[in-house]
Amino acid sequence: MPELPEVETVRRGLERHLVGRRIERVEVGRERSVRRTSREAVIAGLIDTVVEAADRRGKYLLLPLDSGDTAMIHLRMSGQVLLAVGGADRPAHTHVVLCLDDGNEAWFVDPRTFGEVVVFDPDNVEVELPELARLGVDPIAEPFDAPTLRHAFGATSRALKPLLLDQHVVAGIGNIYADEILHRARLRPDRPASSLDRRHLATLQRSIVDVLTEAIEAGGSTLGDAQYVDLMGKGGSYQDVHRVYGRGGERCLTCARGWIRRSVTGGRGTQWCPICQR
DNA sequence: AACTGTCCCTGCAAGC
């Protein structure tokens, strides 16, 4: 499932292969992938534009265009962006195709169709893409220190795991990295944020930055059914160093004493070590 | 404010 490190890896691919390219032709297969507006709006918004940059905020990929509009791609559960030579066989569930002026194609592939593609006016983001306007701080793309985290949490009685998953609080963390970050910080997922002192907050802030940075360096995590891959179809390797995610019932690799517990916190499967995490 | 539940959708795994 693409989270910040996976989306960042895709962003870097887009920066290399899409920036500076003119989009000559656009195909939209399934309308569901462009449901926020329409097939016609997305085609008209993309065709004959030049991609000027590849940005990211949280899990949102942002491609400013020379028209003044910005294309947004959200991968959600199962979305992929793949680069291919024009005319190559497309995989099942290829819903949007951008034909580029260098002969390549960018494909938006998304079996579960939770993802989306939209072209919006950044000056009207509040109306056209309100979730993006209300996104919390991005811990990699924006300045992010312990006071920033304390401010983002604010006064709340909520538990750490749902807070980390809340995109309005911190942007980009999903289920995998929330569990890995809390294990690194040695904090229980159900612990109320209000119980953290300054030292805990500093540890948590460092864990967020370190886990995400290491995961980006590893090209993200590729596992299970929702096969995340980068623009060239290559998987990441961070799953090889997961300490808790997907390891419920196994012995903790960190303390070698606890058994990784599986519980439900904030409606999401959560894995954590009752010995390491307090 | 914060919680729970529902919906969207598909592929995979478990159970029959």
Add this chain to the structure above:
DNA sequence: TGCTTGCAGGGACAGT
């Protein structure tokens, strides 16, 4: 072997 059922998951949203 082949069906059915259930579950996972990001995030918006409605209801409590």
